[in-house]
Amino acid sequence: MSDMTSLVRVQDAGLSHDGGKNFIFRHVDLEIEEGQFVAVLGPSGVGKSTLLRVIMGLIAPTEGTTTLSTAREQQTGSRRSALVFQDARLMPWRTVRGNVELGLEGLGLSRSERHQRAEGSLELVKLSAEASRWPRQLSGGQRQRVGVARALTVNPDLLLMDEPFGALDAITRKNLQTELLAIWQKTRKTVLFVTHDIDEALLLADRVIVLAGKPASVRGDLKVGKRPRDPSSPALRALAGRLRSLIAGEEDPGDTPYWQAAEI
């Protein structure tokens, strides 16, 4: 089962902020293979973002273990993981370029190497022209692109995205989703993408993991095939309906905690 390509391994993980009385999530098991685009889907407030931070190592789990490991040698100027926040969270005192370079500092790169790397990432998100501007001079969509560039610059093995497009207007969201897919097809990063939007998960991900319940646990784990996708196709509509009932807890995953859908 556990082959060498599994990048993230979460085993029986649980998190409690009150010493084990109440758990945010519990008995979570997950394996994510390299190169996969995985969506974590669940209702607001279920603990998806917290699970992301546990996987990233920003928060230690109360129970169980999480590991992030790859057989590949780590290159200079790269980090194991990087996070894109929901509200961009740029540092207002740094220029666009300065924000993108944040993760590169302290890795032993020269100033010109950092500039070069930042420039490459800004090109990927089509913001080269804005490199010297301040965050306050950008639109919400542009700020979020800077957030994506900041994460891509450290060439992470795992790219974590915490509802990155949730605060944007519908048109900007659509554009950024399309661009993210293009970037993903170019870089083939392993992506763990948190969202509460079923359509977004079905549009972007190879695999959708449903997190629901109190304490939360994995209520479904299914593959979505074929790209490009048409979210209005009958097959995806049917899948969306099943996801909706899984999130609402109407469909019991049964004896097996993993509920695999046939590839569509």
Add this chain to the structure above:
Amino acid sequence: MNGLHIGAGGRIGLGAVGLLLLLAIWQASVQFHLVPPGLLPAPTELWTAFVSEVSGGFWVQAIKDSLVHYIAGLLIGSVLGAGAGLVCASIPIVDALTGGVVRLLRPIPGLAWVPFAILWFGLNNVGATFVIAISVFWINFYAAYGAVKSVDQELYEVAAAFGHRGFLARLHYVTLPAAMPGLLAGLRTGLGQGWMSVVAAELFGVPGVGARMMQASSLLATDIVVVYMITMAGLYALTDFLFGLVRDRVLRWQG
């Protein structure tokens, strides 16, 4: 309202008009004996007093003397005050430990420390520096404390997510830059407070602008007193202007 908008140029112009009006009213009230003679020098008399102070060498000497302990007191008080505020605000145990001490010492004005300044350091620049540093200290302490307390906590998570953890990394990547506007506001208030404390610090005879003012005052030479009042206002305006240039440069990101 009727939407009257005053631009930057208009503000400066109107400010000048206000000053001229004050001078005119002042001159008229002395000239037409609206105030009893001898209570207030006329603006026209000030020029003569100013020229005699400058030509006697007193004026430049007084400014030089004051600048020595002004700059020293400002630097020491600002650095220690901002540093202490920063440490108290970012380390909870230090914050709790110093809470009582701060409340005890904070309300004591710099002037009250003069006897101790004389006892501990003597009638010299060091004593004067001490008095100025104390007044400047608290302004910077509270400015830094408040600025650090109001740093957006979520930015610490951003720093951590990109590999910057630990006290020093947090300080460098988040606390200092985020608190910079508040720190600089404290420094700026301290610049003014420093000039005010110069008078207190020189009360007991350390030479400088304040001491010269006190000498003139004891001789009821009100024209000379006013010359030094205006001198201090001018020095404050100059330091504040220069500081403003530096601040605007450092805080470009605020726009």
